[in-house]
Amino acid sequence: MTRTVPLVIAFLAGITMIIQFFIPHQFSVDFLAWMNRWALIILGFATLIGLISLIKINWSKVMKKSSNWGFSIVTLIAIFTTLFIGFVWGKEDGSPIQFEYDYVMMPMQATMFSLLAFYIVSASFRTFRARTPEATLLLAGAIVVMFGMVPIGKYIWGDIPGFAQWILDVPNMASKRGIMIGVALGSISMSLKIILGIERNWLGGSD
Amino acid sequence: MNFWDKLTKIDRRYIFIVVAIGVLMPYLFPMNLPVDITRKVAAIYDYVEALPEHAKPVLVSLDFDPSTAPELAPMTTAFVQHCFRRNIPVVAMTLHPQGPGLAQGIMARVAADMGKVYGEDWVFLGFKAGGSIVIRTIGEDIRQAFPQDYYNNPLDSNTLMMSVTNYKDFSLVISFSGSQIPMSWIAFAHEQYGANVATGLTAVMAADFYPYLQTGQLVGLIAGLKGAAEYESLVDTRLGHSAEVQKLALEGDKTAQKEAQLLLSTRSTSATRGMDAQSIIHMIVIFFIIVANISYFFSLRAQKQEGRK
Amino acid sequence: MMGIDPVANAASQGIITNIMVLVAALLTLGIFSFLYKDNPLYKFSEYLLVGVTAGYALIIDFFNSIKPNLIEPLWSYRVIVPTFLGDMTLPRFLVDFHPIDILYIIPGILGLMIMLRLFNKTSKWSRWPIAFYIGMFAGLNIPASIQAQLLEQVRGSILAQGAGGSSVPIFTYQGIAEIFTRPNWDFILFNLNGVLMFVGTMCVLSYFFFSMEHKGWLGGTSRIGIYYLMLGFGASFGYTVMARVSILLGRVQFMIFDARYHFMALFGMQ
Numbered sequence: 001m002t003r004t005v006p007l008v009i010a011f012l013a014g015i016t017m018i019i020q021f022f023i024p025h026q027f028s029v030d031f032l033a034w035m036n037r038w039a040l041i042i043l044g045f046a047t048l049i050g051l052i053s054l055i056k057i058n059w060s061k062v063m064k065k066s067s068n069w070g071f072s073i074v075t076l077i078a079i080f081t082t083l084f085i086g087f088v089w090g091k092e093d094g095s096p097i098q099f100e101y102d103y104v105m106m107p108m109q110a111t112m113f114s115l116l117a118f119y120i121v122s123a124s125f126r127t128f129r130a131r132t133p134e135a136t137l138l139l140a141g142a143i144v145v146m147f148g149m150v151p152i153g154k155y156i157w158g159d160i161p162g163f164a165q166w167i168l169d170v171p172n173m174a175s176k177r178g179i180m181i182g183v184a185l186g187s188i189s190m191s192l193k194i195i196l197g198i199e200r201n202w203l204g205g206s207d
Numbered sequence: 208m209n210f211w212d213k214l215t216k217i218d219r220r221y222i223f224i225v226v227a228i229g230v231l232m233p234y235l236f237p238m239n240l241p242v243d244i245t246r247k248v249a250a251i252y253d254y255v256e257a258l259p260e261h262a263k264p265v266l267v268s269l270d271f272d273p274s275t276a277p278e279l280a281p282m283t284t285a286f287v288q289h290c291f292r293r294n295i296p297v298v299a300m301t302l303h304p305q306g307p308g309l310a311q312g313i314m315a316r317v318a319a320d321m322g323k324v325y326g327e328d329w330v331f332l333g334f335k336a337g338g339s340i341v342i343r344t345i346g347e348d349i350r351q352a353f354p355q356d357y358y359n360n361p362l363d364s365n366t367l368m369m370s371v372t373n374y375k376d377f378s379l380v381i382s383f384s385g386s387q388i389p390m391s392w393i394a395f396a397h398e399q400y401g402a403n404v405a406t407g408l409t410a411v412m413a414a415d416f417y418p419y420l421q422t423g424q425l426v427g428l429i430a431g432l433k434g435a436a437e438y439e440s441l442v443d444t445r446l447g448h449s450a451e452v453q454k455l456a457l458e459g460d461k462t463a464q465k466e467a468q469l470l471l472s473t474r475s476t477s478a479t480r481g482m483d484a485q486s487i488i489h490m491i492v493i494f495f496i497i498v499a500n501i502s503y504f505f506s507l508r509a510q511k512q513e514g515r516k
Numbered sequence: 517m518m519g520i521d522p523v524a525n526a527a528s529q530g531i532i533t534n535i536m537v538l539v540a541a542l543l544t545l546g547i548f549s550f551l552y553k554d555n556p557l558y559k560f561s562e563y564l565l566v567g568v569t570a571g572y573a574l575i576i577d578f579f580n581s582i583k584p585n586l587i588e589p590l591w592s593y594r595v596i597v598p599t600f601l602g603d604m605t606l607p608r609f610l611v612d613f614h615p616i617d618i619l620y621i622i623p624g625i626l627g628l629m630i631m632l633r634l635f636n637k638t639s640k641w642s643r644w645p646i647a648f649y650i651g652m653f654a655g656l657n658i659p660a661s662i663q664a665q666l667l668e669q670v671r672g673s674i675l676a677q678g679a680g681g682s683s684v685p686i687f688t689y690q691g692i693a694e695i696f697t698r699p700n701w702d703f704i705l706f707n708l709n710g711v712l713m714f715v716g717t718m719c720v721l722s723y724f725f726f727s728m729e730h731k732g733w734l735g736g737t738s739r740i741g742i743y744y745l746m747l748g749f750g751a752s753f754g755y756t757v758m759a760r761v762s763i764l765l766g767r768v769q770f771m772i773f774d775a776r777y778h779f780m781a782l783f784g785m786q
Contacts, residue, residue: 002643006643006647009647010648010651016655017651032340033344034619035340035652036341036344037585038626040336040581042648044627048631049631050570051574053634054566071563075564078563078571079570082570083571086572087575091575091579100568100572103537106274107540108547108561109274110274111547112565114764114766114767117488117757117760117763120757121223122222124757125222134742138747141748143496143750144750145751146493149431149755150485150489151482152490153489154243155240167747167750170716171751172748172751173421174713175720175744176417177418177421177720178716178718178721178723178741179745182720184669188658188662274763277766278759304577304580334580390664390665397664409759422669422677423672431758481762485758485761
């Protein structure tokens with residue numbers, strides 16, 4: 001029941017989606033909309049699992065007084081405050097949760113990403129070495145493209161924007177196309193294996 | 208440890224300070240370097256320019272959140288300004304759950320600046336969950352995906368939407384995104400329904416989309432802050448205006464001085480301004496890479512010489 | 517736009533907004549403080565971000581996915597039922613079941629089944645909703661990948677877009693021959709590009725073919741493929757530097773302009 005039925009469900013869901021792609025009838029579009037609704041509902045509940053796991057982990061850290069347990073309290077307060085203001089006042093424009101998003105979550109999220117700018121420069125200095133011909137080629141490509149992408153590059157060598165564009169249009173395009181075709185073949189075969197029940201690792205467990 | 212070894216083991220906080228100075232310097236000493244226009248950006252600009260005035264609307268999908276807005280908001284603004292300048296209506300939407308507020312803000316601001324009327328010149332449909340499934344649903348009937356607009360008005364209450372059913376009623380579909388969603392636009396809107404698709408992407412994603420450009424699956428591609436700066440200079444939104452105001456401000460005109468200050472602050476969000484800092488940082492990265500490799504080769508040589516001794 | 521003072525503009529947005537912008541600025545500085553070293557302010561900001569993000573994700577999923585697709589349809593068909601506690605409003609399917617209700621109840625049950633993953637003894641029952649989700653998107657992926665990423669890309673390796681939407685071969689024998697008869701630099705590049713693109717794509721694909729050992733001719737082509745890949749990754753690195761710096765610029769612009777004006781507005785400075 002817990003291994004066979006999921007395989008049948010995966011098969012039916014996959015096959016109907018493939019067939020649906022080729023049927024232009026209104027019924028087919030309505031069917032797609034229904035499948036989408038079901039997937040969104042399941043996804044919504046899956047998010048709840050993630051949240052509950054996060055609460056469990058932080059709660060146990062607080063109970064056991066593990067390292068940084070004081071900050072786990074911050075996380076728990078943040079979770080419950082966000083849920084409270086979200087469920088009570090909704091998520092429309094001007095609501096408290098929108099304020100929280102605009103002035104707490106978004107600035108911190110963007111700043112986390114922006115730290116990468118510093119680390120990418122630091123990593124370039126400390127690890128980017130032309131040890132092999134391949135690494136040298138990578139380095140050369142990166143330097144030419146970085147020069148070519150900024151206005152100042154043209155003042156250093158007039159042809160560099162054209163050369164950088166050639167690297168992007170020809171070798172970069174060819175390599176990305178090769179990767180794309182390989183990934184497409186891989187994802188198609190993996191999807192088929194899942195639908196046909198050959199690939200069963202997603203079931204997990206032994207029973 | 209010789210000098211070159213010490214150099215490669217320098218505390219990274221010194222590198223961070225150099226980066227910080229490099230980022231802040233253009234705000235103190237603007238360089239205003241002109242931006243080269245590339246074919247992939249010009250292709251989108253030329254496409255819109257070639258559309259007749261009052262052509263079929265353009266579908267603009269703002270599939271990004273505020274964390275990628277520094278790159279994508281300027282290009283979106285410039286593109287929508289271009290459409291409005293040519294009197295081409297815009298239907299906006301978003302497939303990103305954190306996108307509606309940002310998308311509505313951009314559209315409302317640009318429309319107000321250019322005197323465009325909601326419902327006639329532009330409509331904002333809001334957010335719909337489902338990604339690729341929404342893209343496919345629009346191909347059949349946009350009303351199934353969006354029965355109402357963002358402000359909960361029935362779609363047909365907007366004059367603009369009365370003549371729009373699916374992709375056949377759009378001149379162009381453009382997705383501004385920091386994720387893989389443009390691939391779904393290409394796979395479904397273009398391949399299945401024959402829509403002309405263009406995209407604006409963050410620089411991280413841009414290199415991966417060149418194959419779509421070469422096959423013609425994409426009309427054009429605006430990549431990162433550089434692409435946004437290119438489109439801005441094509442649309443010529445800021446440069447001419449600010450030069451004129453700054454001249455008056457230098458002559459002592461108080462009103463012009465205040466407007467110059469505003470333009471300076473609003474121009475701060477333009478991509479063109481950001482390219483000055485990009486130039487400096489790129490030069491810093493290249494300099495560090497070259498210095499690091501020089502020190503690497505000197506270290507290697509020193510090790511070989513010690514080995515021989 | 518004429519005559520608008522940015523500080524006055526910030527002040528007009530209200531004291532709450534002024535304070536919240538300063539809170540955002542403080543949190544931004546807290547995260548940036550990590551560049552010096554790990555410290556309690558950074559840790560506070562980091563743990564706060566985790567909590568807020570997790571809570572916000574659930575709110576968004578509830579209002580965008582569960583409420584419009586499950587709760588509202590079931591609640592829209594509601595009936596008033598007299599009970600010993602008085603009149604109660606209940607979803608219709610609890611009182612008067614219609615076949616259409618199955619379309620809403622089944623995903624609700626599947627959603628609840630996925631919650632069983634939290635308990636070891638019942639986690640195997642969560643495979644049903646996972647199977648639906650995985651099967652559905654596997655099926656959605658196949659035609660899309662075949663069309664957009666396989667067929668079109670193979671076509672693009674052989675044919676390029678010509679004028680007026682026509683297709684032209686990416687290189688021709690005549691074009692290659694003319695390189696020698698008409699040695700014009702632009703012309704040479706134009707004709708060679710097609711050859712380089714085709715050869716590059718084939719060599720990169722040969723690199724990813726692991727069913728045979730990379731020796732002999734396959735070793736040679738895969739080596740060329742590696743060179744193409746390195747140039748591609750170098751280009752990606754260049755773009756990545758630009759992307760990361762762009763996000764940093766966004767934060768710097770926020771601190772220099774928005775935060776400064778709101779600070780000045782809050783404390784009545786000009």
